[in-house]
Amino acid sequence: MTVSARRRRTGLAAWGFALPFAVLFAVFMLLPVASSLYMAFTDMHGADLKTPWAVNFVGLDNFVAVLGDPKFQQAAGNTLYFVGVAMPLTLGIALLLAVLLNSGLVWFRSVFRVGFYAPVVTSIVAVAVVWRFLLQPDFGLVNSALGMVGIDGPRWLTDEVWAMPSLIVMATWRNVGYSMVILLAGLQGIPRDLYEASAIDGAGAVRQFRSITVPLLRPTLLFCAVITGIGYLQFFEEPFVMTQGGPLGATNSVAYEIFNQFGFGNYGVSAAMSYVLFVAIVILSYLQFRLLRTEK
Amino acid sequence: MADDDAPRRRRLTPRAVVLNVALLVGLAASIGPLIWMVVSSVKPEGEIRQFPPTFLPDQLTWANYTELFATLSFPRYFLNSVVVAVIVTVGSVLFSAMVGYALAKLDFPGRRTLFALVMGTLMVPGMVTFVPLFVLVANLDLINTYAALILPFLAAPFGVFLMRQFMLDIPDELLDAARVDGAGEFRTFFAVVLPQTRPALATLGILTFLGSWNNFLWPLVAVQSADKYTLPVALALYSTGQNTVQYGLLVAGATVIVLPILIVFLALQRHIVQGISTTGLK
Numbered sequence: 001m002t003v004s005a006r007r008r009r010t011g012l013a014a015w016g017f018a019l020p021f022a023v024l025f026a027v028f029m030l031l032p033v034a035s036s037l038y039m040a041f042t043d044m045h046g047a048d049l050k051t052p053w054a055v056n057f058v059g060l061d062n063f064v065a066v067l068g069d070p071k072f073q074q075a076a077g078n079t080l081y082f083v084g085v086a087m088p089l090t091l092g093i094a095l096l097l098a099v100l101l102n103s104g105l106v107w108f109r110s111v112f113r114v115g116f117y118a119p120v121v122t123s124i125v126a127v128a129v130v131w132r133f134l135l136q137p138d139f140g141l142v143n144s145a146l147g148m149v150g151i152d153g154p155r156w157l158t159d160e161v162w163a164m165p166s167l168i169v170m171a172t173w174r175n176v177g178y179s180m181v182i183l184l185a186g187l188q189g190i191p192r193d194l195y196e197a198s199a200i201d202g203a204g205a206v207r208q209f210r211s212i213t214v215p216l217l218r219p220t221l222l223f224c225a226v227i228t229g230i231g232y233l234q235f236f237e238e239p240f241v242m243t244q245g246g247p248l249g250a251t252n253s254v255a256y257e258i259f260n261q262f263g264f265g266n267y268g269v270s271a272a273m274s275y276v277l278f279v280a281i282v283i284l285s286y287l288q289f290r291l292l293r294t295e296k
Numbered sequence: 297m298a299d300d301d302a303p304r305r306r307r308l309t310p311r312a313v314v315l316n317v318a319l320l321v322g323l324a325a326s327i328g329p330l331i332w333m334v335v336s337s338v339k340p341e342g343e344i345r346q347f348p349p350t351f352l353p354d355q356l357t358w359a360n361y362t363e364l365f366a367t368l369s370f371p372r373y374f375l376n377s378v379v380v381a382v383i384v385t386v387g388s389v390l391f392s393a394m395v396g397y398a399l400a401k402l403d404f405p406g407r408r409t410l411f412a413l414v415m416g417t418l419m420v421p422g423m424v425t426f427v428p429l430f431v432l433v434a435n436l437d438l439i440n441t442y443a444a445l446i447l448p449f450l451a452a453p454f455g456v457f458l459m460r461q462f463m464l465d466i467p468d469e470l471l472d473a474a475r476v477d478g479a480g481e482f483r484t485f486f487a488v489v490l491p492q493t494r495p496a497l498a499t500l501g502i503l504t505f506l507g508s509w510n511n512f513l514w515p516l517v518a519v520q521s522a523d524k525y526t527l528p529v530a531l532a533l534y535s536t537g538q539n540t541v542q543y544g545l546l547v548a549g550a551t552v553i554v555l556p557i558l559i560v561f562l563a564l565q566r567h568i569v570q571g572i573s574t575t576g577l578k
Contacts, residue, residue, distance in 0.1 A: 028451055029420075106316060118326065138347075
């Protein structure tokens with residue numbers, strides 16, 4: 001067999017391997033990504049569902065309308081509030097747990113690791129239902145426990161001030177384990193003798209944490225921050241199940257607003273909102289790379 | 297328990313005691329809600345609403361589950377969730393392994409373009425594509441079908457990326473040896489490559505199954521008739537559509553979704569946690 005015939009055969013076999021994925025990927029990923037850009041610049045509505053090409057090109061109208069819409073502005077503010085609090089909280093607790101579990105003082109490390117990770121495998125819808133029950137103001141576990149120590153707990157999910165913190169706590173509870181497990185693996189990759197050497201030089205635990213742990217863990221922290229940030233920017237199930245975006249829009253998120261506009265049949269507007277969210281995801285990831293990248 | 301506890305001596309210093317007690321409190325906060333979910337699901341509604349609450353049920357009842365499975369269509373939703381998750385898992389893991397192998401080990405025209413497209417869409421979230429995807433699926437006349445729930449998830453860029461990374465580590469000599477023995481590309485793939493990547497296949501399979509089982513947005517959008525609902529869709533719509541909320545029924549529904557996954561997780565926890573860690577470090 002000649003070299004070129006052999007190469008042709010390898011090429012054919014390779015495309016044979018790639019074909020099922022490539023076809024599905026082109027139809028169900030590349031096509032929607034491309035057409036969402038198209039849709040965002042049209043006045044497409046539910047009535048145009050079967051005639052998606054017979055719509056009017058409206059330029060930037062959708063984006064202007066979206067950015068000027070007070071409801072979207074509120075949802076964007078809520079989303080920033082959610083991400084701005086839940087992300088540092090999640091990563092902070094995850095890092096604390098990982099460092100403690102790695103300290104060598106913990107008796108049953110694998111029990112703790114499994115226990116803290118367990119919420120990660122749960123369905124958000126299911127645990128949101130459970131948390132609605134926990135936070136029920138009259139007989140929920142949280143207010144019952146507070147009542148026993150004489151505190152009259154708020155009506156968590158129907159209170160404009162408390163609704164968002166409730167969702168933040170629930171999301172943090174659900175997601176801490178993921179970053180914890182990855183950070184723990186990162187910590188185990190830091191050579192022990194670095195700590196021993198610095199201890200001989202007189203460095204205490206805090207100094208070691210700042211000068212060894214954090215710098216060497218930067219890439220892992222970055223990974224956790226990006227994954228957590230992308231997930232949190234799209235938070236949707238929590239308000240859908242727990243508050244329906246209320247009270248008075250206090251927990252309405254950008255993702256929930258995209259879904260609602262889609263439900264109203266405003267496909268063009270909805271696609272434009274999706275792009276705003278996507279740009280936010282890209283910007284957040286970029287900022288995290290700038291902030292956490294390994295110093296040269 | 298696991299062997300990573302074994303080599304260290306359990307020291308009983310005041311610091312260790314304080315630390316372990318603090319972690320135990322944290323552990324209670326972490327798994328407490330899940331335990332509360334399970335114990336509440338076998339209490340009658342009256343006991344659920346009483347103050348102070350009971351921990352273990354005074355009066356054990358299966359009424360919530362009977363209603364879910366006999367009156368509401370939970371057997372159907374459960375079956376839908378299983379069918380979709382199994383097909384998505386098997387299909388997408390197989391396709392990811394196949395294309396991952398081609399990208400890692402075979403030279404073919406279009407390889408760089410394909411890989412660039414996969415990497416470019418790695419971070420594109422479902423929130424951004426679901427509207428055009430809905431329009432597409434509607435025009436294929438697939439709304440309210442299993443195909444709508446399954447097909448979009450068979451092509452998973454993350455899976456391809458993961459498989460490619462693992463396939464890169466397979467030594468070329470191993471593949472050459474199989475080819476010298478006269479094995480064709482497909483024999484080589486199934487007899488040599490796949491067995492080599494078993495841990496990666498398992499990790500990706502578990503992650504894919506979990507993702508499908510817990511998926512909510514797309515099934516909510518893609519099916520409108522109840523006979524195609526998956527469990528999360530059914531529970532979410534039921535929990536927001538009730539006039540008077542029956543918490544017993546809702547936590548029983550949540551238990552049906554979460555408990556099977558938790559049991560599997562506990563059985564496979566070492567592999568899962570290790571798998572997750574490696575995906576983070578790759």
